[in-house]
Amino acid sequence: MDEIQHRFIEVQGLKLHVAEIGAGLNAVVFLHGFPEIWYTWRHQMVAAAKAGFRALAPDYRGYGLSDPPPEPEKASFKDIVADFISILDALSINKVFVVGKDFGARPAYLLAALHKERVRGVVTIGVPLLPPSPPKYHEYLPEGFYISRWQQPGRAEADFGRLSAKSVVRNVYTLFSRSDIPIAAEGQEIMDLVDESTPLPPWFTEEDLSTYGALYEKSGFCTALQVPYRSFWEEFAITDPIVKVPAMLIMGEKDYVLKFPGIEDYIRSGKVNEFVPDLEVVFLPEGTHFVPEQSPEVVNQLLLAFLNKHLG
Structure with missing residues (x-):
C-alpha cells in the first residue's frame, strides 16, 4: 500500500487526513464505518486507481489521523457531510462517486x-438507505443490544477502557464478523462477548490489526462513540427523500445487520427501492459485515462495474 499518498486538509480549524491514489478525472470517495479508518479501503483504492479513477478516503474528524473536534460529545453527521464538501472544494473536485461502508452509508x-449536484452515484456496503422514519431497533431487541449499550454515555468508555485500543479493535472485528447481532447478557459488557483466545478472521492479519490499533490509540474512541452511536436521531432538513442518482447495495448473506428487525424484508421485498429507485442489490453468499476486506476481489469487480457503467 506504499503507493497510497497522504495529505492533510484544514477544515474549520481541524487538519483532516485524506488518503489518495490515482490521478484520473473521475473521482471516487470512500467513507468508512466503525471501527474503521481510511485503511479499510486499501484494496478498493488500489483497484480503482489501476482502473483509471482518482480514489480518496478521508478519516472523519476524531478518527484515525484526523484531528478530533474540540467537543467530541457534540460531533454529528452534519459535520461529516460539511467536512466532505470542504475537502472536495479544497481539492477542486466538482463531482464524485461515493462509497460508504457500515454507518458510512448514512453520510453517503x-x-x-x-448535495446531489456533487454526487454521480452511491454504493453502500452492509447498510441500505433507511426509510425517513427508521425502526427504533432498541425497542425490539434486548437491553444488551450493542447499540443501546454504546448510546449510554460512559458505558462503552468504561468497557473499552479496560483494554488496549488494539484489543478493542480485535474484539469488534471478531464479534462483528459473525452472523448474530452482538447482544450482551445482564451483568455482561460487549467486550466480554469475545474470548481472548478467539483467532482473528482469516482475512484480517496481525499487521492489519496493528495498523488499526495504532490509529485508534492515537484518536481514542470519544468521537467514534458520538458518531454514529449517539447521533442516530439527528434530524436533517431533507424535503425530498427520494435518491435520484444510480446506487448499488452490497450485502453479505452472513452479515448480522440482516437480522435487525425488518431489515432483510425491507431489502428483499423491494421496499428500499421506493426511496432509491435506481438501486442494484447484490448479495454475497459467504459475506460478513466486512466484505471489502474479506472478499476484496469480488467487491472490487462489483464496484468497478458500477463505476464504469455510470461514467456518462
Missing part, C-alpha cells in the same frame, strides 16, 4: 440528498 446518502 445524505450527500446524495443534500
Whole structure:
C-alpha cells in the first residue's frame, strides 16, 4: 500500500487526513464505518486507481489521523457531510462517486440528498438507505443490544477502557464478523462477548490489526462513540427523500445487520427501492459485515462495474 499518498486538509480549524491514489478525472470517495479508518479501503483504492479513477478516503474528524473536534460529545453527521464538501472544494473536485461502508452509508446518502449536484452515484456496503422514519431497533431487541449499550454515555468508555485500543479493535472485528447481532447478557459488557483466545478472521492479519490499533490509540474512541452511536436521531432538513442518482447495495448473506428487525424484508421485498429507485442489490453468499476486506476481489469487480457503467 506504499503507493497510497497522504495529505492533510484544514477544515474549520481541524487538519483532516485524506488518503489518495490515482490521478484520473473521475473521482471516487470512500467513507468508512466503525471501527474503521481510511485503511479499510486499501484494496478498493488500489483497484480503482489501476482502473483509471482518482480514489480518496478521508478519516472523519476524531478518527484515525484526523484531528478530533474540540467537543467530541457534540460531533454529528452534519459535520461529516460539511467536512466532505470542504475537502472536495479544497481539492477542486466538482463531482464524485461515493462509497460508504457500515454507518458510512448514512453520510453517503445524505450527500446524495443534500448535495446531489456533487454526487454521480452511491454504493453502500452492509447498510441500505433507511426509510425517513427508521425502526427504533432498541425497542425490539434486548437491553444488551450493542447499540443501546454504546448510546449510554460512559458505558462503552468504561468497557473499552479496560483494554488496549488494539484489543478493542480485535474484539469488534471478531464479534462483528459473525452472523448474530452482538447482544450482551445482564451483568455482561460487549467486550466480554469475545474470548481472548478467539483467532482473528482469516482475512484480517496481525499487521492489519496493528495498523488499526495504532490509529485508534492515537484518536481514542470519544468521537467514534458520538458518531454514529449517539447521533442516530439527528434530524436533517431533507424535503425530498427520494435518491435520484444510480446506487448499488452490497450485502453479505452472513452479515448480522440482516437480522435487525425488518431489515432483510425491507431489502428483499423491494421496499428500499421506493426511496432509491435506481438501486442494484447484490448479495454475497459467504459475506460478513466486512466484505471489502474479506472478499476484496469480488467487491472490487462489483464496484468497478458500477463505476464504469455510470461514467456518462
